[in-house]
Amino acid sequence: MTVLGILHPGSMGTAVAAQAKAGGADVLWCPKGRSNASKARAERAGFGAVESIREMVERSDVILSLCPPANAEEVAASIAAHSFSGIYVDANAIAPASMAMISLSMGRTNAQLVDGSVIGSPPSGRKATRLYLSGPTASVKAVAHLFKETAVSALVLPGGIGRASALKLSYSTFQKASRVLAAVSYALARDYGVEDELVDIAKGRTTSYLTETAYFPKVASRAWRWAPEMREAASALAETCLPTELVEAAALVLDRWEDAKDLPLEIPEALDWLHCVPED
Structure with missing residues (x-):
């Protein structure tokens, strides 16, 4: 079973991660410093709680970042600081130049970076959402597989990091x-x-x-x-x-x-x- 860590699960992040869980993934999140609303969403979705970001890094195969754009680089740096070696998916609404900075942070670790962009409303039984992905082929395919036959339609873009963000x-x-x-x-x-x-x-x-x-x-x-x-x-x-x-x-x-x-x-x-x- 693939273990997915979800960072800062707002309404979109929770909904996207819940689709991965429905597809068979084990989803983890870190309640430390999060709001009561985030805790309630994560509990309803059945996500497993970890004590710290370090524990998430150690246990996750894939980490998905869906947070306010202004915090994207800081959040990525916090994951890189723990020497994450899995697949890091930045699916935030940030510029290709910001993705390049995150690529530099992840480049200091053994992590594989995937550029993602979510377009649409939070996915549910009634609404489908598109998740565009670009980056290293093997990593992109692994992320897309997490959402196979779910309400998240994972679409692969040719080219490297920055394509999904630009779209x-x-x-x-x-x-x-x-x-x-x-x-x-x-x-x-x-x-x-x-x-x-x-x-x-x-x-x-x-x-x-x-x-x-x-x-x-x-x-x-x-x-x-x-x-x-x-x-x-x-x-x-x-x-x-x-x-x-x-x-x-x-x-x-x-x-x-x-x-x-x-x-x-x-x-x-x-x-x-x-x-x-x-x-x-």
Whole structure:
């Protein structure tokens, strides 16, 4: 039986580890310093308690880190400090550069590092979640096997450390920012009593802008007039004391396409224009 250690089991970490347990793994966690809510979740899930992180390191074949992104490097360092020699899965929403730092920490041990990213709601009998994995082939396969025939769909990405993290943040950039922007847009509409009409317009869409990649060049060619429109939107938001930063940032992004007016760009060209030009 594979022994899985789960670090800082919040709602997502507990749910993911519970699926590994349902698949046959023995799951351990460390209650020391954790909240009563974490203790209750772990107990409900039937996880075994250990006295210390050292004991988890000594007993676990795989350790899964799902914690607040700001703590990811510190948590990894705490595992590396105990000379872990199993598979360490960092499945936090962190940048590839942060994964590189964790790789350096783990490089001082005999641990095998796997880059992971969880996309979706906490898995359950009704909801499936995707776990993307990248890194050393044998280790990635071993982690994926933990979730075979569970509500966690483990998907292997080609390439090394950093691929899974990059995918997570690529998706989060759109998903979370668009949720915030939707709230700001709705607040402006409500202030003027047109929120129902706004929702009615939105209901006419059935797909995500993220899937409409062929539209990117059109955005680039129209940026010269879209940027001023965003600045007018910022003015309207300011009038009712709503946050202007998101639309101001959108205008700055559109400025990068300012000289693309009516150009017949292909998708790669349009995207290349978004990158900053390195200084000599």
